[in-house]
Amino acid sequence: LLQVLRFPVVQLHMSRTAMRASEKDFENARNQLKLLMKDPGNEVKLKLYALYKQATEGPCNTPKPSMLDFINKAKWDAWNALGSLPKETARQNYVDLVSSLSPSSESSSQVKPAAANEKQPGSENIIVTSQDGITKIMFNRPTKKNAITTSMYKEIIHALKAASTDNSAITVFTGNGDYYSSGNDLTNFTDVPPNSIEETAKNASILLREFVDAFIDFPKPLVAVINGPAVGIVVTLLGLFDVVYASDKATFHTPFSELGQSPEGCASYTFPKIMGPAKAAEMLILGKKLTAGEACARGLVTEVFPESTFQKEVWTRLKAYAKLPTNSLRISKELIRSNEKEKLHAVNAEECTVLQGRWLSEECMNALMNFVSRKSKL
Numbered sequence: 001l002l003q004v005l006r007f008p009v010v011q012l013h014m015s016r017t018a019m020r021a022s023e024k025d026f027e028n029a030r031n032q033l034k035l036l037m038k039d040p041g042n043e044v045k046l047k048l049y050a051l052y053k054q055a056t057e058g059p060c061n062t063p064k065p066s067m068l069d070f071i072n073k074a075k076w077d078a079w080n081a082l083g084s085l086p087k088e089t090a091r092q093n094y095v096d097l098v099s100s101l102s103p104s105s106e107s108s109s110q111v112k113p114a115a116a117n118e119k120q121p122g123s124e125n126i127i128v129t130s131q132d133g134i135t136k137i138m139f140n141r142p143t144k145k146n147a148i149t150t151s152m153y154k155e156i157i158h159a160l161k162a163a164s165t166d167n168s169a170i171t172v173f174t175g176n177g178d179y180y181s182s183g184n185d186l187t188n189f190t191d192v193p194p195n196s197i198e199e200t201a202k203n204a205s206i207l208l209r210e211f212v213d214a215f216i217d218f219p220k221p222l223v224a225v226i227n228g229p230a231v232g233i234v235v236t237l238l239g240l241f242d243v244v245y246a247s248d249k250a251t252f253h254t255p256f257s258e259l260g261q262s263p264e265g266c267a268s269y270t271f272p273k274i275m276g277p278a279k280a281a282e283m284l285i286l287g288k289k290l291t292a293g294e295a296c297a298r299g300l301v302t303e304v305f306p307e308s309t310f311q312k313e314v315w316t317r318l319k320a321y322a323k324l325p326t327n328s329l330r331i332s333k334e335l336i337r338s339n340e341k342e343k344l345h346a347v348n349a350e351e352c353t354v355l356q357g358r359w360l361s362e363e364c365m366n367a368l369m370n371f372v373s374r375k376s377k378l
């Protein structure tokens with residue numbers, strides 16, 4: 001059986017290293033900043049200040065300046081808004097932001113704040129655009145029902161990091177085509193040499209943990225615009241979103257037991273909190289597929305719209321929300337979420353460890369074989 005399932009050879013360690021800015025990258029970014037020809041404007045300068053302080057000193061720890069001390073108050077607010085963002089993440093965000101200001105930047109997942117509806121170079125499966133105060137991250141693999149490949153996980157991590165410091169007020173995930181997303185691309189796990197299976201499962205677990213961490217730490221309002229059916233990880237992640245709008249043709253399915261797997265995306269913690277343990281078990285253990293209306297009644301979805309008016313109504317509303325004061329949006333989100341962060345990181349770590357074991361189980365391998373041989377469709 002192990003020889004039939006050949007897992008893909010992926011270089012997750014490499015990418016992980018690449019995502020973490022070193023002290024040297026940080027120092028280079030500081031020098032690069034001094035060479036900037038154009039003033040990036042006050043908003044960006046405040047972000048740079050806040051990220052620098054967070055990266056070097058950690059969370060804001062100085063007394064709040066008086067209301068009349070406008071400049072120091074603005075700086076303090078910007079730093080304080082970063083809450084408990086880890087030093088490492090702040091350092092990476094600082095490097096990303098400086099890199100996005102440099103005209104010579106060639107970063108493939110850089111979000112260009114002013115560029116409306118522009119595709120990221122070299123990244124067709126995930127399209128990131130920024131317009132009207134909204135950064136939109138779109139799954140764009142409609143022929144495969146927007147299934148998420150290994151490289152798409154990495155691109156999303158990068159896009160979230162860039163979006164956390166760009167000029168947008170809110171960040172929105174949606175799907176292109178008839179599906180929101182069919183979840184993990186099952187072929188991620190079907191083309192690996194037998195002697196690399198354990199290492200690949202370990203690397204996948206590391207990548208998954210980093211991917212979910214990026215959602216837990218995301219500082220701005222995160223909105224899901226669920227245009228169609230959603231399966232697996234894109235459903236579990238919804239517990240980490242702030243608002244979920246769904247078309248009435250959307251469905252929500254977490255068939256983990258059928259796949260020999262177990263919940264991820266912190267759903268083992270967020271779903272029982274959102275809908276109560278009995279309803280959560282029905283989804284996460286028994287794999288019950290919900291309609292959009294049912295998901296809304298359980299509190300997983302904020303509001304359901306008729307498919308005929310879904311896009312128009314939702315985007316009109318989001319554009320209006322994106323005009324709200326950005327610091328206030330962040331601070332309110334921080335208040336709602338910060339108490340949970342430590343717990344969520346611990347849950348994420350535990351879920352990834354359990355899944356790593358599941359991916360090596362015979363139950364999981366049989367399910368993947370069934371998918372590949374087209375014997376099973378959910």
Ligand SMILES: CCCCC/C=C/CC(=O)SCCNC(=O)CCNC(=O)[C@H](O)C(C)(C)COP(=O)(O)OP(=O)(O)OC[C@H]1O[C@@H](n2cnc3c(N)ncnc32)[C@H](O)[C@@H]1OP(=O)(O)O
Nearest residue numbers: 143144145147182183184185186187204207208232233378
């Ligand atoms: C770093 C690793 C992290 C891992 C994190 C773990 C996450 C757990 C999960 O996300 S579990 C959920 C996994 N997803 C599924 O189990 C869905 C599998 N797909 C299906 O059941 C069906 O395809 C469907 C119900 C989504 C749609 O069925 P339909 O009959 O309408 O369409 P097709 O089956 O013909 O699909 C069209 C083509 O798309 C390919 N495809 C769809 N989903 C996936 C997928 N998840 N992985 C890989 N490929 C997928 C499908 O194979 C068809 O391709 P083809 O045209 O080349 O045959």
